[in-house]
Amino acid sequence: MHEDVERCVRAVRSRDTRFDGWFFTAVLTTGIYCRPSCPVMAPKPENMSFYPSAAAAQQAGFRACKRCRPDAVPGSPEWNERADLAARAMRLIKDGIVDREGTAGLAARLGYSLRQIERQLRVEVGAGPAALARAQRAQAARLLIETTALPMADVAFMSGFSSVRAFNDTVRAVFGLSPTGLRSRGRAADVTGVVSLRLPFRAPLCPDDLFGHLVASSVPGVEEWRSGAYRRTLRLPHGHGVAELRPADASYIQCTLALSDLRDLTTAINRCRRLLDLDADPVAIDELLGRDPVMGPLVRGKPGLRIPQTVDGEEFSIRALLGQQASMAAARTHAARLVAAHGVPVTDSGGGLTHVFPAPAALAGLNPAALALPQEHRASVFALIGSLASGDIDLGAGSDWRDARTELESLPGVEPGTVETIALRALGDPDAFPATDPGIRRAAGELSLPTAPAALIHRAADWRPWRGYAAQHLWSAGDRPITHDVITALQATVPSPASPSAFRCRPARSDAGRSEPIRP
Structure with missing residues (x-):
């Protein structure tokens, strides 16, 4: 987008926050680069140049603006x-x-x-x-x-x-x-190893279903909901950590990280951003899905719905397979037993977290009989664990989505819906669509959509490339128990001075009277 000078100039002049992270504006007369929404008066167009990344602007010799802090914007979607x-x-x-x-x-x-x-x-x-x-x-x-100090x-x-x-x-x-x-x-903290920061995102964001989904499927000891915050342990390259994430206001999530080794700071931040899908472009997603006669009312009811993803693709894939053909409660129980027996113990001074989810290598030698699952299901779980431990399946940040899908499909007993769920939440493919998932099929029937997987996939073609977000809308359609408790808790524990209404999913406000929005 940075090559379209006219659109970039319009975005800078309107101080449109939706473009933060899409491109960066460098001011030739001052030697400073800014985010598009910088509150400082926009320079003349002939004094502006545009870059696709902060690194490109820095490499060209520009310094970061001290007012708008362009190094701390949402990442490019x-x-x-x-x-x-x-x-x-x-x-x-x-x-x-x-x-x-x-x-x-x-x-x-x-x-x-x-x-x-x-x-x-x-x-x-x-x-x-x-x-x-x-x-x-x-x-x-x-x-x-x-x-920090x-x-x-x-x-x-x-x-x-x-x-x-x-x-x-x-x-x-x-x-x-x-x-x-x-x-x-800045304001240096007194506690070494604990860092508090804000995670910006592109508005709107619907926190109810996002946090509700994470809490409803949480594994005891690894995750918890405490005092209006979602908390979980992290397995990191140099050690472990505890992340506490809470909705703060309409533009950021408050994040507190307690790390055993501060070299993991950048990795922990980016994994938390990925978990909450904070680099998504909700305007583009809602615009396309909102045109659909069935999906449109869902989008307008919950604008900015995100896909709850993961901080660890290997962890999520094991949990997803444990929950295949099982209730959410049963899946949590099986995962909690694995964690208690084989997870890495941690000390959590701020809550009740006890373990980091075990790495595949720690589970590879486990006796299959330790899992109270049917024999065929146990075989599937341990085939996945073995492939992850050996590196045959890569679900990391740089994985090839197509290769990962192929390897998952080749494992015995892994159902197509599980593969797509892993692709959606562990790999982060926004077009993954678990058409065989019972919750999605139930919601499809309630909305008079096809319930047969093949027919539903055909109908979902209209939602590409955002079928994953359509799936999330179907999962959250109606008053489902997955989010009810957390919605209530969010509305009851909003920190002052923000009001609870700032956190609820609300229909988008009318933009009547404004000029036509500029799209990335």
């Missing part, structure tokens, strides 16, 4: 919607792979030469993998500088820099301030 090489690379970079394994590690994970990846990313986002990782390190450094040397290494000098140079180049000057603008 493209990288979660697409399955090509550039999108897979961007997801891996966001997950911190370059910091942990270098650009050579990124190439090895993707199965392409580094030269091919470099060329593709420069075409798509205007910067190579090293520059993109550097921009991400700068954002992590800013969070640690502003929200850690020594600057510790901040440098925990945010991924190889030296204090590189850290100092990058902070000055990106933010126009020294690390000490940046800290004076």
Whole structure:
């Protein structure tokens, strides 16, 4: 989009928040780059240039605006919607792979030469993998500088820099301030290892079903709903953590992370964003689905509905298969037993979380008889665990969606609906559609849609490429118990001064009198 100068100029002049993250505006006269919605008066069009990423703007020599903080906007939805090489690379970079394994590690994970990846990313986002990782390190450094009292040397290494000098140079180049000057603008926390931050998103967002779905399917010890917040443990590259997520207002989710190793900060943030689907573009999704005569009323009743995804694709796939042909309560019970027996114990000073969900390698040697499941079902679960532990199936951030589907379909006893559910929530494919899911078929019947899977898939063709969001609307159609308790809790525990109405799913307000909206 950054190449369409006219549309970019219109978005900047209207300060349209929907375009934050889609492109970045650099001001030639000041040497600063901003998000499109920056409240500072827009410069003349001839003094603006546009970049597809913050890294591209930084590489061109521009500093981040201190007013609008363009390094802290929602990510581009493209990288979660697409399955090509550039999108897979961007997801891996966001997950911190370059910091942990270098650009050579990124190439090895993707199965392409580094030269091919470099060329593709420069075409798509205007910067190579090293520059993109550097921009991400700068954002992590800013969070640690502003929200903790850690020594600057510790901040440098925990945010991924190889030296204090590189850290100092990058902070000055990106933010126009020294690390000490940046800290004076923030509020350092007293507790080392705990970071509080805001996770921005594109409005609207419907938190009721999003948090309700996560809580209704939560595994005791790994997840909980406490005092108006969804809390869960995280298995991270350098250790473990606890994330606390709560709706805060109409523009962000409040996130508190307690990490055993602060080097995992960027990875933990991006996994929480992925869990809540915060980089989605609800305007584009609702616009397409809203045209459908059946889906339209559902969309208008719950604008901004998100897909509850996952922080760990391997964990979710095991849980999904445990729940195949079982009730949600039974699936939770089976998962809780695995966690209690084989999960990694954690200490949670702020709640009742006890374990991190076990990695496939920890379950690979388990006696199948330990699972109280029918023999064929046990065989399916352990076939999946074995394939995950051996690396035959990759459900990570940079996985190839088509290959993952093929491998899952080849496992004995794994049903098509389970494969599509894993593709939707573990892989993040927004067009996955579990047509055989009983909840979706029940809702389809109530809405006079076809209930036979083949016929429903044919009807769902009108909802592409957002069939996953259509599935979420079908799951949440009507007054289902999956969200009732959480909706009530959300409305009862909204922190002052925000009002409960800010968190409820509401029909979109009329835009009468406004000019026609600009679409990304």
